[in-house]
Amino acid sequence: MASAAQLSEWRDRLQEARFSGERAVHDANGDRVEFKSDSEMARALAAIDAEIANLQRRRLSIVRFQTSKGL
Secondary structure: OOOHHHHHHHHHHHHHHHHHOOOEEEOOOOOEEEOOOHHHHHHHHHHHHHHHHHHHOOOOOOOOOOOOOOO
């Protein structure tokens, strides 16, 4: 799984390519990824944004129990 920093870098590259009108992007391994349409690029950006948001979401680390005998 990629870190939030790596995902942000990939997102920036993909967004730059989308706004410049390009349909292909090179990933971190040097492989070329070609998109068929702008909507496909938009879906990829949305997926990256969702993954970044998921990684940055704070996890609950404290659980409190409140119990009572019902008296």
